Amino acid sequence: MSPPLELDYIGLSPPAAASAADASDDLKGTELRLGLPGSESPDRRVAAAAATATLELLPAKGAKRGFSDEAPPPPSAAAAGKGKKVAEDEEVDKKVAAAPQPAAKAQVVGWPPIRSYRKNTMATNQLKGSKEDAEAKQGQGFMYIKVSMDGAPYLRKVDLKTYKNYKDLSTALEKMFSGFSTECGCNAISGKDGLSENRKDGEYVLTYEDKDGDWMLVGDVPWEMFADSCRRLRIMKGSDAIGLAPRAGDKSKNRN
Amino acid sequence: MAYFPEEVVEQILGFVKSHHDRNAISLVCRAWYHIERLNRGSVLVNNCYAVRPERVHSRFPRMRSLTVKGKPHFADFNLVPAGWGAMALPWVDACARACPGLEELRLKRMVVTDECLKLVAHSFANFKSLVLVSCEGFSTLGLATIATNCSVFLKELDLEESVVKYRGHHWLNCFPKPSTSLETLNFACLAGEVNAHALEKLVERSPNLKSLRLNRLVPFDVMARMLARTPKLEDLGTGSFIQGFNAGVGLHLPVFNAFRRSRSLKSLSGFWDAAGLHFQVIYSVCKNLTCLNLSYAPFIQSADLINIIRQCTKLRTLWVLDNIGDEGLKVVASSCAELEELRVFPARTAVHPRTALTEEGLVAISSGCRKLNTVLYFCERMTNAALIAIAKNCPQFTSFRLCIMEPRSADPMTGQPLDEGFGAIVQSSKGLRRLSLSGLLTDNVFLYIGMYAEKLEMLSVAFAGDTDNGMIYVLNGCKNLKKLEIRDSPFGDAALLAGMQRYESMRSLWMSSCNITLGGCKSLAASMPSVNVEVIDEGASSIDEADEDANNARKVRKLYLYRTIAGPRGDAPGFVSVL
Numbered sequence: 001m002s003p004p005l006e007l008d009y010i011g012l013s014p015p016a017a018a019s020a021a022d023a024s025d026d027l028k029g030t031e032l033r034l035g036l037p038g039s040e041s042p043d044r045r046v047a048a049a050a051a052t053a054t055l056e057l058l059p060a061k062g063a064k065r066g067f068s069d070e071a072p073p074p075p076s077a078a079a080a081g082k083g084k085k086v087a088e089d090e091e092v093d094k095k096v097a098a099a100p101q102p103a104a105k106a107q108v109v110g111w112p113p114i115r116s117y118r119k120n121t122m123a124t125n126q127l128k129g130s131k132e133d134a135e136a137k138q139g140q141g142f143m144y145i146k147v148s149m150d151g152a153p154y155l156r157k158v159d160l161k162t163y164k165n166y167k168d169l170s171t172a173l174e175k176m177f178s179g180f181s182t183e184c185g186c187n188a189i190s191g192k193d194g195l196s197e198n199r200k201d202g203e204y205v206l207t208y209e210d211k212d213g214d215w216m217l218v219g220d221v222p223w224e225m226f227a228d229s230c231r232r233l234r235i236m237k238g239s240d241a242i243g244l245a246p247r248a249g250d251k252s253k254n255r256n
Numbered sequence: 257m258a259y260f261p262e263e264v265v266e267q268i269l270g271f272v273k274s275h276h277d278r279n280a281i282s283l284v285c286r287a288w289y290h291i292e293r294l295n296r297g298s299v300l301v302n303n304c305y306a307v308r309p310e311r312v313h314s315r316f317p318r319m320r321s322l323t324v325k326g327k328p329h330f331a332d333f334n335l336v337p338a339g340w341g342a343m344a345l346p347w348v349d350a351c352a353r354a355c356p357g358l359e360e361l362r363l364k365r366m367v368v369t370d371e372c373l374k375l376v377a378h379s380f381a382n383f384k385s386l387v388l389v390s391c392e393g394f395s396t397l398g399l400a401t402i403a404t405n406c407s408v409f410l411k412e413l414d415l416e417e418s419v420v421k422y423r424g425h426h427w428l429n430c431f432p433k434p435s436t437s438l439e440t441l442n443f444a445c446l447a448g449e450v451n452a453h454a455l456e457k458l459v460e461r462s463p464n465l466k467s468l469r470l471n472r473l474v475p476f477d478v479m480a481r482m483l484a485r486t487p488k489l490e491d492l493g494t495g496s497f498i499q500g501f502n503a504g505v506g507l508h509l510p511v512f513n514a515f516r517r518s519r520s521l522k523s524l525s526g527f528w529d530a531a532g533l534h535f536q537v538i539y540s541v542c543k544n545l546t547c548l549n550l551s552y553a554p555f556i557q558s559a560d561l562i563n564i565i566r567q568c569t570k571l572r573t574l575w576v577l578d579n580i581g582d583e584g585l586k587v588v589a590s591s592c593a594e595l596e597e598l599r600v601f602p603a604r605t606a607v608h609p610r611t612a613l614t615e616e617g618l619v620a621i622s623s624g625c626r627k628l629n630t631v632l633y634f635c636e637r638m639t640n641a642a643l644i645a646i647a648k649n650c651p652q653f654t655s656f657r658l659c660i661m662e663p664r665s666a667d668p669m670t671g672q673p674l675d676e677g678f679g680a681i682v683q684s685s686k687g688l689r690r691l692s693l694s695g696l697l698t699d700n701v702f703l704y705i706g707m708y709a710e711k712l713e714m715l716s717v718a719f720a721g722d723t724d725n726g727m728i729y730v731l732n733g734c735k736n737l738k739k740l741e742i743r744d745s746p747f748g749d750a751a752l753l754a755g756m757q758r759y760e761s762m763r764s765l766w767m768s769s770c771n772i773t774l775g776g777c778k779s780l781a782a783s784m785p786s787v788n789v790e791v792i793d794e795g796a797s798s799i800d801e802a803d804e805d806a807n808n809a810r811k812v813r814k815l816y817l818y819r820t821i822a823g824p825r826g827d828a829p830g831f832v833s834v835l
Contacts, residue, residue, distance in 0.1 A: 109333075110333030110334050112602065112659055113659060113692075113718070114333070114601065114634075115390075116332065116333070116334055117332075117445065118551075121528075122552070122603075125528055125552065125555075224499075224500075
């Protein structure tokens with residue numbers, strides 16, 4: 001193989017970052033450029049030219065903008081050119097003391113090289129996640145909510161996290177409020193899930209207030225969903241519960 | 257050679273599986289060419305446009321397994337517009353006519369329609385395995401025809417990272433009864449709901465299941481029950497950890513027990529919505545894991561990651577997100593001495609991730625995991641010193657892909673380009689076959705690559721280089737180069753034409769947003785009849801003859817050229833000009 005060509009990369013010759021920047025200014029006309037005509041292509045060499053200079057001095061010259069100049073990139077620049085230009089600016093900004101980033105950065109198409117499958121998957125994940133994050137923050141170990149019963153002189157508090165399903169919850173509530181009524185909770189126990197569909201039989205009906213502030217009938221949605229959205233419980237007198245229309249529609253749409 | 261009986265050569269050939277070796281054998285002499293071609297059962301076509309399907313069938317009449325790859329690699333990053341091509345139908349059609357005994361079909365980056373799947377389902381009596389990687393164009397209806405009509409022999413249905421249109425979930429019901437031969441079922445990419453009951457029934461009647469990858473909508477209690485019924489399961493892609501009866505409240509007892517009892521599980525993936533305590537369920541299998549993919553689990557915190565990884569002492573393959581941080585990677589380095597492959601993906605896909613992943617993480621890995629040979633690393637910064645250290649620690653890289661998120665990032669400590677760092681990598685890893693560059697790079701790095709990367713087969717370049725010389729160094733130096741893909745780099749016609757002697761021995765070249773002109777491409781096309789030169793210009797006016805000089809001076813946005821014996825392709829869409 002022929003001996004490697006000795007090429008003088010102006011940007012790489014050690015001394016005088018200043019002169020290097022000058023020289024690169026002169027050569028701009030002959031330099032190979034990327035991007036469509038009319039767009040200002042960033043001067044790549046200036047980064048190299050700062051070889052000996054510390055990075056903080058970088059914004060001094062050349063086509064790169066100092067961080068003091070934060071005008072947004074010219075709107076006429078093509079996406080590709082804009083993306084690169086802003087990318088260069090970001091580099092400078094990062095290296096110098098923290099300066100506020102320019103507003104919306106243009107994304108270069110296909111960069112970073114992440115498969116669209118992965119991007120789409122993560123986007124969906126994160127959409128769901130932002131909802132779940134807020135819920136998870138609701139205290140890791142416990143979830144105490146107030147339980148009121150119509151006619152009882154005082155309220156109680158229960159930790160929803162100690163129950164696995166509706167049956168456990170209604171058994172516990174029954175024990176808790178057994179002193180107040182002989183009929184308490186029995187209407188809430190029968191039925192497959194521990195919940196009765198037939199409200200006419202018992203005297204009391206178990207309802208809860210959800211995140212949106214609506215009063216819902218307990219038992220319509222899967223336990224987990226209920227536990228996540230329940231803010232307080234109310235053991236309501238059966239006679240008051242007539243006309244309570246459970247809004248199952250929206251909530252169970254997302255059920256599997 | 258004349259006295260060497262054919263039967264003996266055939267016997268020997270039976271042990272030769274590698275495509276590379278078989279291709280070499282077929283070039284020895286005419287006799288061996290014929291023996292080999294009649295003996296080859298597994299055929300790999302790396303570029304669906306390099307050869308016509310009929311030709312493949314006439315050369316290999318005893319084919320049992322066909323693998324075809326379609327679109328260029330950069331199609332993964334949305335650089336190839338929709339409708340470009342790579343239709344699977346012509347291939348399936350040819351197989352249906354010439355090779356009814358086909359048992360395996362693997363397609364990558366191709367467009368597969370439901371019609372195509374129907375043809376597969378009805379044409380091959382012994383069909384065993386369908387693998388569609390990064391494919392698109394089909395729906396769950398197509399899957400239903402496969403499940404229904406492919407006989408009891410169907411062992412493998414793998415839809416890795418494909419895009420599948422949702423047209424109902426009854427396809428799971430369609431698999432044969434009373435039992436199936438399924439060993440691999442991967443529908444992790446499926447976007448729609450899955451009938452949990454049908455899925456459970458399917459798993460119940462598939463006693464040979466070794467690999468099962470669920471999509472994120474499978475409720476976790478369903479997964480727990482299935483796990484309990486699949487004693488041979490070695491590879492599991494989980495479903496949801498949030499949806500399911502008895503979900504939440506931190507109690508995943510059935511799942512926990514199912515994992516605890518599974519003795520054969522070696523590979524885990526999925527975890528889409530898992531967070532915090534959910535991960536405890538897998539602690540019991542960690543010590544047996546050889547393969548762990550947590551790169552689709554954005555909610556896992558660094559502390560949980562560390563707890564898991566500490567126990568995965570036999571791990572060979574690890575895919576994670578960059579929120580593992582440098583600290584997390586240091587734990588990997590100290591816990592996973594057997595690690596061979598590491599991929600670290602960005603948790604946020606914007607150019608400026610807020611992550612604590614720097615070059616330190618990879619340096620730690622390289623010093624702790626001495627068997628490391630495959631790396632894909634997205635990070636915010638990298639230094640020459642780090643790369644040099646990594647190169648010294650791990651001289652056996654076969655694939656090294658580094659993506660510094662910011663294009664043209666210099667070494668943050670010295671301000672220098674990263675030429676020296678990458679140069680150290682190629683110099684030290686003599687077996688390097690795949691390399692992806694990023695960061696600030698001058699022509700020097702290409703000089704090093706040309707000089708040292710003798711075994712390099714695939715090179716990906718982005719935002720790098722200064723002059724044509726960069727590309728020329730590579731074309732001249734890397735004798736084994738098969739695929740070269742370049743974007744946003746200042747290489748022009750001189751570089752393009754300098755490779756004229758090379759393109760026939762390479763598989764393909766991709767150049768986008770470079771400095772090549774239409775005229776350059778045309779003259780290349782004119783002098784190379786065995787190479788298809790395609791120019792992709794979406795939105796641009798068609799190439800007309802009117803003002804030829806001005807036309808020829810136009811910059812070409814996307815160029816894809818590849819060697820072929822099939823001539824110019826007939827299915828090129830309007831925005832592709834085959835020169």
